[in-house]
Amino acid sequence: MPPTTEPDHPLLRVHDLRVAFDTPAGTVQAVDGVNFTVEAGRTLGLVGESGSGKSVTSLAVMGLHRRAKVSGSITLAGQELLGLSDRRFGRLRGRRMAMVFQDPLSALHPAYTVGEQIAEAHRHHFGSGRRVARRRAVEMLGEVGIPEPARRAGEYAHQFSGGMRQRAMIAMALSCEPELLVADEPTTALDVTVQAQILELIARLQQDRGLGVLMITHDLGVVARVAHDVLVMYGGRGAEQAPVDELFHSPAHPYTRGLLDSLPRLDEPDDAPLRAIPGSPPSPAEPRPGCPFEPRCPRAAAAPAPKRGRCAGESPRPGVVPGGGRLVACHLPLVPTVPHSGPPGGPPVPAEEA
Numbered sequence: 377m378p379p380t381t382e383p384d385h386p387l388l389r390v391h392d393l394r395v396a397f398d399t400p401a402g403t404v405q406a407v408d409g410v411n412f413t414v415e416a417g418r419t420l421g422l423v424g425e426s427g428s429g430k431s432v433t434s435l436a437v438m439g440l441h442r443r444a445k446v447s448g449s450i451t452l453a454g455q456e457l458l459g460l461s462d463r464r465f466g467r468l469r470g471r472r473m474a475m476v477f478q479d480p481l482s483a484l485h486p487a488y489t490v491g492e493q494i495a496e497a498h499r500h501h502f503g504s505g506r507r508v509a510r511r512r513a514v515e516m517l518g519e520v521g522i523p524e525p526a527r528r529a530g531e532y533a534h535q536f537s538g539g540m541r542q543r544a545m546i547a548m549a550l551s552c553e554p555e556l557l558v559a560d561e562p563t564t565a566l567d568v569t570v571q572a573q574i575l576e577l578i579a580r581l582q583q584d585r586g587l588g589v590l591m592i593t594h595d596l597g598v599v600a601r602v603a604h605d606v607l608v609m610y611g612g613r614g615a616e617q618a619p620v621d622e623l624f625h626s627p628a629h630p631y632t633r634g635l636l637d638s639l640p641r642l643d644e645p646d647d648a649p650l651r652a653i654p655g656s657p658p659s660p661a662e663p664r665p666g667c668p669f670e671p672r673c674p675r676a677a678a679a680p681a682p683k684r685g686r687c688a689g690e691s692p693r694p695g696v697v698p699g700g701g702r703l704v705a706c707h708l709p710l711v712p713t714v715p716h717s718g719p720p721g722g723p724p725v726p727a728e729e730a
């Protein structure tokens with residue numbers, strides 16, 4: 377099915393997204409002003425360390441937060457999703473936007489066969505009869521490369537290997553031909569060969585169907601392989617957004633540089649020490665003023681006292697790298713920027729709003 381994105385609207389647009397949880401220990405501001413877009417036929421890689429707010433962001437896009445305070449704007453082809461009733465969101469979820477979860481075993485129901493679960497999604501969204509829905513389920517399992525799909529459709533999730541479960545999740549997500557696929561660490565638990573197969577599968581389906589993909593991962597290798605653009609998150613905010621080649625070639629944010637430097641390199645001996653970023657990520661339960669990366673930032677540490685003081689006390693606004701669509705939230709970026717009129721606390725705001 378061709379994408380139904382309205383002209384002039386990106387497929388997905390997230391603007392100034394904030395997600396907070398009330399906990400017995402106080403408010404946890406897990407996502408604090410995040411902005412990005414996903415265009416049809418393109419993949420945005422969402423990267424960052426554990427706890428940076430990737431999953432909370434993706435669950436907000438899918439309307440799956442029950443007890444959180446969610447604010448900002450999330451539009452699908454121009455339609456505002458925040459504030460939709462559960463019923464209306466339920467009609468979109470699965471049909472126009474679908475999610476692949478990190479752990480397929482907990483996302484697939486143990487008491488229904490894999491085929492029944494895929495067929496049920498089709499029946500729910502298209503009102504198709506049992507036989508048609510079952511045929512569609514078998515077709516989809518075949519399309520994602522499950523051997524003997526007709527037989528496998530009658531098996532339960534626990535009878536599938538890890539890679540096959542992940543494929544079944546993708547089959548289920550894509551069975552209703554959504555326009556947007558949100559994939560949260562879809563290959564983390566898989567060995568590298570199966571990982572490569574799953575990523576190729578998503579890329580092929582994207583090409584065939586013009587899918588927009590939001591790919592959440594902490595693995596920069598995965599990002600380099602599949603993403604067109606990348607949003608680096610830190611402490612619940614956007615740190616840097618850039619086309620993938622530019623981000624890898626010349627990172628503008630010290631945190632992005634730290635992530636890239638911590639990758640193992642082929643031109644170094646096996647026993648060379650890893651250059652991990654010292655310290656640990658901030659806790660959203662203990663907000664602090666200034667840049668969230670400041671306590672770990674080598675660039676701030678090396679800066680003269682007034683500049684360091686600014687990093688510690690003032691939240692960096694997004695800046696634009698001239699000549700491209702790159703945004704970076706840093707007082708001392710590694711690449712020169714010009715001011716950008718976005719919300720405090722992080723990039724990116726679409727360029728047309730600058």
Ligand SMILES: Nc1ncnc2c1ncn2[C@@H]1O[C@H](COP(=O)(O)OP(=O)(O)OP(=O)(O)O)[C@@H](O)[C@H]1O
Binds near residue numbers: 397424
């Ligand atoms: N329901 C919740 N109640 C309170 N805090 C939460 C809740 N869900 C998430 N958080 C907190 O929000 C922050 C962001 O969590 P999130 O799951 O989005 O991280 P992540 O970037 O996906 O990390 P990972 O790479 O480990 O999956 C974390 O500090 C987490 O503890």
Ligand code: SF4
Binds near residue numbers: 629706
């Ligand atoms: S604003 Fe300062 S502390 Fe934050 S990343 Fe930039 S240089 Fe480092």
Ligand SMILES: [Mg+2]
Binds near residue numbers: 430432
């Ligand atoms: Mg996560």
